[in-house]
Amino acid sequence: MAERIIIDTDPGQDDAVAILLALASPDEIEVLGITAVAGNVPLALTARNARIVCELAGRPDMKVFAGCDRPLRHDLVTAEHVHGKTGLDGPDLPEPTMELQAAHGVDFIIETLRAEPAGTVTLCPLGPLTNIATAFERAPDIVSRVKRMVLMGGAYFEVGNITPAAEFNIYVDPEAAALVFGAGVPLVVLPLDVTHKALVTKPRNDAFRALGNRAGTAVAQMTDFFERFDLAKYGSDGAPLHDPCVTAYLLRPELFSGRHINVEIETVSPLTRGMTVADWWGVTDRAPNATFIGDLDADGFFSLLTERLARL
Numbered sequence: 371m372a373e374r375i376i377i378d379t380d381p382g383q384d385d386a387v388a389i390l391l392a393l394a395s396p397d398e399i400e401v402l403g404i405t406a407v408a409g410n411v412p413l414a415l416t417a418r419n420a421r422i423v424c425e426l427a428g429r430p431d432m433k434v435f436a437g438c439d440r441p442l443r444h445d446l447v448t449a450e451h452v453h454g455k456t457g458l459d460g461p462d463l464p465e466p467t468m469e470l471q472a473a474h475g476v477d478f479i480i481e482t483l484r485a486e487p488a489g490t491v492t493l494c495p496l497g498p499l500t501n502i503a504t505a506f507e508r509a510p511d512i513v514s515r516v517k518r519m520v521l522m523g524g525a526y527f528e529v530g531n532i533t534p535a536a537e538f539n540i541y542v543d544p545e546a547a548a549l550v551f552g553a554g555v556p557l558v559v560l561p562l563d564v565t566h567k568a569l570v571t572k573p574r575n576d577a578f579r580a581l582g583n584r585a586g587t588a589v590a591q592m593t594d595f596f597e598r599f600d601l602a603k604y605g606s607d608g609a610p611l612h613d614p615c616v617t618a619y620l621l622r623p624e625l626f627s628g629r630h631i632n633v634e635i636e637t638v639s640p641l642t643r644g645m646t647v648a649d650w651w652g653v654t655d656r657a658p659n660a661t662f663i664g665d666l667d668a669d670g671f672f673s674l675l676t677e678r679l680a681r682l
């Protein structure tokens with residue numbers, strides 16, 4: 371039976387690929403709706419980009435909701451330096467014609483979790499955790515109804531990308547992240563430690579382009595755009611596909627390995643705000659609250675992604 375999910379996202383080229391992978395896999399994944407959050411770019415753009423991606427996947431019927439336009443307690447930090455002015459720079463994609471849903475994204479999350487049988491809906495956050503934390507805060511009754519959360523965020527061995535200590539999604543709203551990590555919901559975390567191993571090398575990007583369909587071409591162009599940032603910063607072999615690791619984990623968990631450990635979020639120190647303090651080595655007696663992924667079969671990941679994008 372297909373896993374029923376809500377994607378909470380701030381597209382973002384890598385969010386776009388994560389969404390495409392989910393929509394290309396209807397046998398295994400049923401997307402109940404997509405909630406946009408402010409993150410890589412402001413909310414108006416993430417809500418627009420999410421719809422562009424649905425139309426690219428041939429799914430203008432998908433429900434897309436706008437959620438929170440700023441973090442719980444701080445000003446929004448964005449990442450146009452990585453993703454470009456629109457958040458989806460690279461391919462030349464048409465403005466969306468599908469409408470944004472009238473309801474607020476947080477209300478959609480709350481109402482869906484209340485309406486569906488308990489333990490059947492998975493949350494897949496791909497951006498700052500503002501929408502999820504707001505839903506949990508406003509409707510504590512939904513927390514125990516979540517089947518599990520599989521999210522992209524944080525880092526331990528790779529430490530930080532937006533500051534020396536913090537990964538972007540967690541850094542943007544650490545108070546939200548602390549609430550979500552402490553909620554007691556089964557949690558799988560795809561941190562930079564693994565996403566930095568999902569690199570789009572030239573042969574892998576050529577494979578996307580060679581698919582010859584709109585999705586494959588758009589993904590190749592998105593990757594071309596945002597790899598210049600990582601190449602300059604890390605000198606790596608290509609852009610890391612952060613968010614698609616979440617969708618790939620749903621489809622093929624055996625491609626990934628990690629440890630069930632305690633992960634806490636730093637919210638106080640100005641120096642390390644948003645740091646994911648992951649007890650990878652088990653040096654505390656703090657209770658495990660997350661499966662923290664550390665490695666993946668990158669070739670398996672890219673063959674899965676390429677094979678699925680071909681279906682769009």
Ligand SMILES: [Ca+2]
Nearest residue numbers: 382385496497
């Ligand atoms: Ca994202």
